[in-house]
Amino acid sequence: IQLTQSPSSLSASVGDRITITCRASQSISIFLNWYQQIPGKAPKLLIYAASSLQSGVPSRFSGSGAGTDFTLTISGLQPEDFATYYCQQSYSALWTFGQGTKVEVK
Amino acid sequence: EVQLVESGGGLVQPGRSLRLSCAASGFKFEDYGMHWVRQAPGKGLEWVSGINWNSDTVDYADSVKGRFTISRDNANNSLHLQMNSLRSEDTAFYYCTKETGDTWGQGTLVTVSS
Numbered sequence: 001i002q003l004t005q006s007p008s009s010l011s012a013s014v015g016d017r018i019t020i021t022c023r024a025s026q027s028i029s030i031f032l033n034w035y036q037q038i039p040g041k042a043p044k045l046l047i048y049a050a051s052s053l054q055s056g057v058p059s060r061f062s063g064s065g066a067g068t069d070f071t072l073t074i075s076g077l078q079p080e081d082f083a084t085y086y087c088q089q090s091y092s093a094l095w096t097f098g099q100g101t102k103v104e105v106k
Numbered sequence: 107e108v109q110l111v112e113s114g115g116g117l118v119q120p121g122r123s124l125r126l127s128c129a130a131s132g133f134k135f136e137d138y139g140m141h142w143v144r145q146a147p148g149k150g151l152e153w154v155s156g157i158n159w160n161s162d163t164v165d166y167a168d169s170v171k172g173r174f175t176i177s178r179d180n181a182n183n184s185l186h187l188q189m190n191s192l193r194s195e196d197t198a199f200y201y202c203t204k205e206t207g208d209t210w211g212q213g214t215l216v217t218v219s220s
Binding site: 033035037042043044045048054086088090093094095096097098099100 | 141143150152153156163165205207208211212213
């Protein structure tokens with residue numbers, strides 16, 4: 001199962017609302033997670049099962065979608081949100097990740 | 107505290123072997139499938155291998171199939187990755203993670219170079 005993220009990078013300012021999309025090559029129901037990774041650190045789970053907010057993650061992060069099309073939205077970008085974001089499917093035991101979206105300061 | 111700690115990384119010559127370990131604590135290890143995920147320097151995340159709770163089912167990425175072996179020891183709360191016939195393209199940080207994705211280790215760096 002291939003996951004295609006877009007865009008591969010984006011420039012934004014603090015306070016902006018941004019959306020990242022992830023498209024699966026086949027239906028994966030809601031078996032889709034979103035991660036944030038800061039350079040030098042392990043990935044951090046933000047959203048699981050497409051739209052469920054992981055405990056401790058700020059509510060400005062939200063996820064939606066099912067089947068093949070998914071989105072991650074950050075409403076009100078904060079300085080600590082500049083990072084790389086990955087989608088990941090667990091529909092198949094052979095996990096796959098999107099190629100990542102780097103969110104940079106405009 | 108739920109924690110995963112990887113060890114065993116280092117510099118190894120092409121064609122040689124290395125065994126990674128992941129020590130789990132703070133949760134009932136035997137209840138969860140576990141995975142290895144790697145990240146080459148400056149690149150994205152790549153799933154490597156997964157194992158179910160009782161080792162009945164193991165899976166591998168095509169890039170490592172036949173060279174890497176995943177295993178676990180539920181009695182000692184540990185996960186392992188035996189890596190044989192290493193190639194330069196195996197150079198990466200290797201992370202272990204729970205099947206839920208909510209817990210990751212800090213990663214261990216494997217460098218394959220002559």
